[in-house]
Every structure is written in C-alpha cells, then in structure tokens.
Amino acid sequence: MLDTLGRIWRLTRLAASGPRAWVGLAMAAIVLALIFVELYVDVQMIAWTKRFYDALEAMDAATALRELGVFGALTGASAGINLAQIYLRKLLRLRWRTRLTGAALDSWTKGQAYWHLRPGLSLHGIDNPDQRISQDCDRFVELLLLETLDLLGKIVGLVTYLGILWGLSNFVLQFSAFGLDIAIPRYMVWLAFLYVALASLVTHGLGRPLKSIYFRQERREADFRHALVQVRDNATEIAQSGGETAERRRLNHRFGAIQTNWHRLIGREFVLGLFTQPYWQTILRVPLFFALPAYFAGSVTFGGLMQLSGTFSRVTTSLSWFIFSYKDLAEFAAVAHRLDELFSITRDPAPMPAAPRAITRSHGGAALRVRDLRLATPQGRWLAPVPDREVRPGDRIWISGGSGAGKTTLLAALSGLWRYGSGRIDLPEGRMMVLPQRPHVFAEGLAAAACYPEDPRDIPESRLREVLTRLGLSHRMPDGPLTDRDPAALEGLSLGERQRLALARVLLHRPDWVVLDEATSALDPAAEAHVLALLRHDLPKAAILCVAHRDPVALHPTGRWTLGTDLTTERKSA
Template identity: 55%
Template sequence: MAGTATFRATLARATRLARIALAGPGIWRGLGIYAVVLGLSFVGVWVSVRLIAWNKAFYDALEQLDAGAALHQIAVFFGLVALSASCWLAADWLKKKLLILWRAQLTARALDLWIGNRAYWLMRPGFGATPVENPDQRVAEDCRLFVERLIEFTLDLVSEVVSLVSYVTVLWSVASFTLALTLFGVGIEIPRYMVWLAPVYVVIATAITHALGRPLKRQYFDRERVEADFRHALVQLRDRADAVAQSGGEAAERHRLDIRFAAVAANWSALMRAELVQGLFSRPYMQTVLRLPTIFALPAYFAGAVTLGGLMQLSSAFSNVTTTLSWFIFEYKKLAQFVAVCERLDGLFQAAATPAPLPAAPRAIRREVSADGALRLEGVQLATPGGTWLDRVPDRVIRPGRVFLITGASGQGKTTLLAAIAGLWPWGQGRIERPAGRFLFLPAGAPVLGDGLAAAACHPEDPARHDSARIGAVLSRLGLAPRLAAPQGEAALAGLSMGERQRLGLARAVLNRPDWLLMDEATSALDPAAEADLLAWLRAELPETTLIIVAHRPPLGVTADDVLRVGPPDTERKSA
C-alpha cells in the first residue's frame, strides 16, 4: 500500500511539473523535437532487432566455414553500427535542445511564483508556515534534474515498450521448442519455455531490487538538502568576508562549515550503506543478465533443437527481452533520485503558489487607495509573524511633498511600520490608505542590489534607461567617482563600506525619482557634515518627493514637518 501511494503521489507531482515544462509559446516546437527523438529511438530498436537476426547469420556462417558469407555479415554489422551511432548522436543533440527549452519554461514558472508572489519574502524561516529550505538549489538544480529525467524516462518507456514487443515476437519465433523435465516424479512439459522464463526471472529480480533499495529515496532527498546547506554557508562566508575578517571570526566560521559538512558526510555514509545493500543484488544481476540466456538455452542446443547460430540468436533475443524488462532495475537509483526531485520541486511550486503565514499571525490590515494623494494610518497595530502584537501606531495623515520622521527606541517596530507602508508587511490590523505613485524603499543595512555600479545605482530600473553622463554625475557628487574608474561588474562593488553603500542608496533615490521615498536609517553611517550636505542635496534634487525617514535622531540637512514616535513614551525617554 505504501509503495502504491508513493507511486501515485510521484506520478501526480511529475504530471503537474511536466504540464508546466511543456506549456508556453514553444509547446509545439518542444513536442516536435520530442517526436523526432522518439522516431530516432525506434530506428535504434529496428537496428537491435536486425542485430538479433545478424547473430544467427554470422555464427551460422562461422559454423559452416563460409568466409564469403561471414565477410558480408561483417559489412552488414558495421553498416548497422554506423546507422545506430548516427541516430544516437542526433537524438542526443536534440535531447539537449529539448532539455534547455523545457528547463527554461519550468524555471521561468518557478521564478514567477517565487518572486512574483513575494514568496521569497513571505516564506523565510520564521515568517511562513511552510518555509522552503534552499529555494535557490531547487530552482537551479531540481528544475534541470526533473526535465533531464523526464525526457530520459518517458523516451525510455515508450521505446522500451516498442522494443519489448519486437523482441518478444522474435523470441517467440525462435524459441519454438519444448522443455521436458520431471519434478517429484511428475513429467512436465513447458512449450516455448524461454518466452515464459524471461518475465518470471525479471519480476522476481525487480521485487528484490525494490525491497532492498526503498531507503534510497529519502537519502537522495536529504543529500540535496545538506549539500545545498553546505554551499549556502560557503556563499555566506564570501558575502560576509569583511565582517568575518574584522571580527577575527575565522574559527567560528570554520566551526559552522564543519557542522554543515558533517551533515554531508553523515548523509553520504547513509547513502553508501543504502546503495551497497541495493548493489549486492543489482550489480551481480547486471553482470549476469547477458550471460544467463545462453545457459538457459543450452538444453535446447544439446537436444539438437537449434544450431550454434540459432543458440546465439536465441541468447540475443532472450537477453534483449530481459534487459528491456529490467529497465526498472537498471534505472532504480535514477528513479529514486527522480522521486526525491519531484517531491522537492513540487513542494516549492505548491508552497510558492499560495504562501501560507504562520497560523498565529493575524492578517487584518485593510489597504485602500487614497483619493487625495495623502497617506493615512488609522487604527494600525502591527504584529510579528508569530502573532505577538506591537504597540498601536498613532493615527497620522502624511501629505505629499512633506518630510515625515518616524522615531522611537530599537525593537519597537519602526522598520516594521515602514514595511507595512511599503505594502510588504501583512501582519496586523487597521487601515492603511496609500496614494498612487512610485514608492522606493531604502532598507536598513544598505544592501547593494544589481551587478555593477551603474546597475546598483539605478536598481530596480535598467541602467540603459538612464543617461550614462547623468549616472556618472550623480555618483561623482556622492563621492563614488573612484569606483567608476575601477573595472565594472561585481568587482566594482567589492569592499564597499557601509557609508559607500548608503551613498549608493541615495544615488538610487535621485536616479529613480520616486514620488514617495522610504528611508530606514539610510544615512546612519555618514558623519554629521556629510549627512547634512547629502540630505540637503537629495531634497534639492527631489523637491516634490515625500520623504518618510526612520531614524533614532532628527536627520541633518532636512527639517521634519511631522514626527511619529513608535513605542511607549517611557521606553522612548529611557532610550533618549
């Protein structure tokens, strides 16, 4: 029952994912390539059937010492090999074209769900009810593996069915003799015993293989997870290089990496054991499946029912039937991996399609469009994703073009309120009436977004939409001109200080020219003189933009038209 349920679940997941991969404007192109590859596989089946007949003709020529016939069969053999190799190479090339076509479609859908639904934000650990670990690995690796195995397995199954019919037909015609034996004093005759022996032999072997290999699926699932965890930790070390070096944190980072790799090693050991157990049967089976047919056919040969050529033809036909029926055994490891990939990838798609919050988190914020262009906060009280309520936010009306300061002690929800105004934070209650217009959020920590200095300065817009001279002038005004002289790309962003990253954030604001600019500690790393200079310049560049600033102290260079204090007054006084 458990095996049937797993099969049905995997089939349902694979079907859902296959529909996504095949959909889109390139559906007929993909199906056309698939049909050509399938046709080439049928040619391969025909070559295999011809080689079975070739065995009889060649070995009969050897038995009869007919050199001319033997040479002719050698020429036929090389002709068949040339045809088989050509078909294989053409099919392999087309399968690779199909792989990237279907992978692109599947990856595009995964990115649409992951980014378009903001699942990347809502499903982080501690935010969502079903956090997805290592989504980057699932999108990058699992999409490739799924499409690769889908093409391989479906083509194999169709061609194996055709092959099986062809091989069984040949085996039926050549195994026309009867096996007579006595069992417990009872005479038994089995007509065409080689035909019936093949499926019985493979069914028993398949059952043994599945019983021994069932633990593999879980180990393959876990392997993808622990390998991705280890790679992610290495990427984090690269991204935090300055902080680790400045704090002398090499030992702590090494300890963290050792823990991640220990999980990799433990999974590897468990996988080794599972593969060894399964291999104790499958490996001997694979090495004997091509030899046993000759042994099984010897009674007919010794009885004079077949010639040497007939024996080789019979052995070849039986081998082809058993190897075709043994597809499940030979591909068991890949099938186990495919089951794990389907589970991981379908889990990502299902979770990202409808990101579910933690069950204790209220989502009762009403969002409306402002009729007069003002931003209104009425009865707003925010909560953490785990359901803990923050202090109620005082009601406010923020008029366009003003400078609005949000202040308060750390941990009282200033950044959370800014996220709610931006439309990101869904947890809480009350009403937020937001005007139309472009909003730009400069988050705390001044993360650098984009590849290269120009892309980072224009994000989220394409730098090609901006005049390069204007980009250069803005960056120079912010003291980033030396960065323009360096090689562009990722190298231009290496080693940016916090102050430089915040200056780059101000460049984003000036170049994007939003109607509403949300700044979360966006100048905290600048000295007072630089802050006053640059904020005055920002206001001059964006005179109509509404500035909503989160800061612990009044910013220099601009004057706040209104101040909203978040948190209880006593906390605010103690922190002052």
C-alpha cells in the same frame, strides 16, 4: 506512487508548455522516432546473429565474410542514430530547462514569495530555493528525458523482442519432478518474465530508502554551499573579527551533515549493488544457459541458439528497465518532490496560524493615512499601537521610537509587505521607494547598484555621473563607461558608501514617496545633512518619511511620528 506521478506530470507540463511549445514536442517526437529506428536496426542484428553463427557452424567462409560487412553497416547505422539522439536530447534538455527555470523564477519572484517565505514569516518555508531553481530544474529535465523516452523505447522494444522470442521458442521443455512429467511450451518466454519479476521485487526491497536519502543529501549539499556563500559575502566582517575559527566550525558542522548522510547513501547503494551488480553482469550470459536444453535436444541449431540467447537477453534487459534505473528513479522522485514543493508553496504562501491578518488596505488616495493600526509578529505577539497619522505630498516626517517599537515593521506594512496585525492603511498614488539601512549592491558594477531597480542603460551616463559626484562618490567611478560590468568598483565599499549609492536611486528615479529606514545611519552628521538637503532640494513635492535615532535636522521643518516605547505594558495589555 500516484502522488509522485502527479508531481512529475505537473512539472512536465510546465517544461513542455509556453511559446513555440510545438518545437520542443517535435524534437521529442524525432528522438522517439530515432529510438524506433535504432530498434529496427537491432532487430536486423538479431537476424544477422543466426546467419553468421550458422555460417561458422557450416564452415562457410564466403557467407561469414559477407555477414561481417553487414555487421559493419549495421554498427555504423546504430552509431549514427545514437549520436543524433544525443545531440537532439541535449538541445531539448536546454529548451525545457529554460522554460521550467523561467516558470520557477516567476513563481519565486511574483507576489514577492521570496520575501514572504523567509524563515519565521510563513508556516511553510522553502529551504535552499537557489538550488531548487538552478540545479533541480536542470536535473529534473535530464532525468525526465532519460527515463520517459527510454521507457517508451523499452516498451516498444519489449513488444518487438517478445514477438521474435515467441516465434523462436516454438519447442517444449520436458522434465520430471516429484514423480510428475512436466511439459512447458515456449518456456523461454515465461522464464523471462519470472526471472525479471523476482529480480524487481528484490531490487525494490533493497533500494526503497534511497528516495528519502537522496532528498536529504540535496538539502545538505545546498546548506553547505549557502554557508560558503555567506563567508564570501561577509568576508570583511569575518576577517576583522578574527572569525575564521567560528566560520570553520560552522562549515565543519554543515559538511559533517553531508558526510553523515553520504555514509547512509553509499551504504544503501552498496546493499542494492550486492544484487544489481551480479544481476547486470549475468543477464547477458544467463540466457545462453537457459537456452542450452533446447540446443542439446536438437530443437535449434548453433546459430539458432545464439539468436535465441540474444533475443532472450534483449527481452530481460527491456523488462529490467526498473532494476537498472532504480537509483535514477529514486533521485527523480526526490527532485520532483523538491521542485513541485517550490511551485505549490510559492503559489500561495501559507501565513503563520497564530498571527492575526486584519489589516485593511486601499490604494489611490492623495495622502497616506493610518488608522487604528496595530502590528503583530508572525508568532502572534502584538506590538505597541501605531498612532493615527496622515502624510501628504511634500511632508517631512521623522519616525522615532525605541528599539523594538516596530519602526521597520511599520515601513514593511506601509509598503504592503507586512500582513500581520489589524487596522487600516490608505496608500497614496505615486511611486514609493524604500531604502533600507544596509542596501543591496550588485556585482554588475556601480551603475547597476545606483540605478536599481531600473536598467542603467535607460539613464544617460552624464546624469548618472552628475548624481554620483553630488553624493561624494566620484572617486569610485571608473575611467570607462559606468555601465561596464566592473565588480572591482564595488570592492571594499563602506556602509556609508553603500548608503550614498542607495540615495542615488532616489535622485535618479524621483519617486513621489521616499521612505528612509535608517538609510543615513552610517554617515557622519555633516554628510547626512548634505545628502538630506539634496533630497529636499531635488524632490520638493515628494513626501519623505525618515526612520532615525537622531533628529534629521536637514529635513526641517518635519513632523514627528513616535511609536510607543513601553513595550512591557503593551504586551501585558495585549
């Protein structure tokens, strides 16, 4: 319980903080004030109940008609206050969701947590971060405003209604039981607490498993959505492979997990509903039955009976906040758990315990130097030693080696991502750009893909068109502005075209250090020679490190940096 409250408090501070935080806090204060005003109107409604029903009992038509006008005014005021509350709550929800989502995005992207927390790279991975950032941030703020503001309103209302109930129930309930004469003064007050306390215990006993079921359901739903996104992103490969049956089997498996957990959820909610539904339907009627002894004893008038019944009902409804909110509270706890876990894990991604982390790095030198470097997998398996090397500006280096020798892992270590291994890496001054074999493209259009990670609006369109034309992509350029969002321009891009787009980034941004991780593997030899010649011509002072299975002759003269290929011997010696 305390752990859950701690999570909620940490997330609430994040959502309510930041620039101009006072605006959100002021909006929350206004909403709370409106709740209190609505409470005042409800107290007037309690007083109206006695006057109206006493007028009916006395057959006083004039008073009854006048009270109907009062009823209309009170109802209109209550409706107006409620609408104002709803409007402000939605504005506040958007404001705090924006802040919390921004904090989550910062946590996920800063320090490259999104990379380090991939499966197999960290002790504590994060499942479905997209859902946590998108859906959980919104749901947390929604439930936060719903439960906290309502709880504060219920507390103030409870104090108010108890005061009224205490004054109205100034009579004694007398009866005999087991040969004893029993007298209970103000029995309606004590009965309200006893009635709700027993109901709360039953509710908690029946609904306790809901938190874990809600937690699993969110994960299952996110897994299914992720599988659907994978089908969309790999549509061409799936279609060409005739993989519809396999994909349907995979999707059926994910959806089957949803069904299984959903059955648990509806079963548990049904069990809880067996108690809460009758409780909800009777809580407005039972108070009248409880007050009948006082009416039959002549302690209250008919109007007093209705007033007493209504006040008791309001007290028990306020006390029953826990019962009526139980399902939302269970979901609130599950959402807070998932979201707080995202923040805590991304703050300091835990490394894999079996792998060494003894790579020493320095920055700011004139050259790239690698000394005594040996890389390891996150599971603690050593790769072959990396030969010592010094790379200076303007050098052309071909990084070769058999499959599994650790070429891509070496590039990750050079860029500062890979943490597992031992040895020393001295990183040079200047900007380094790494191009992977399968570059990322974006639905925003051709310009966004070519200019990544910069804003395409910062690059003259004439320059962008020139570079794309030199790389053989003129047929992909639209007639309109390149910066227009045009997902159709990227439809059907081959891997070779994707690689040309990535190479455009090098020509546009002119980095000091270019690292190509099989970045031309999908090009034919003539096309590869052409684009590599462009790099050599346009960036004569840049160092180029090229991972490739064949000699990149267009970069000549090159040095060769060969990683060990006899992995069996290396593993045994390790």
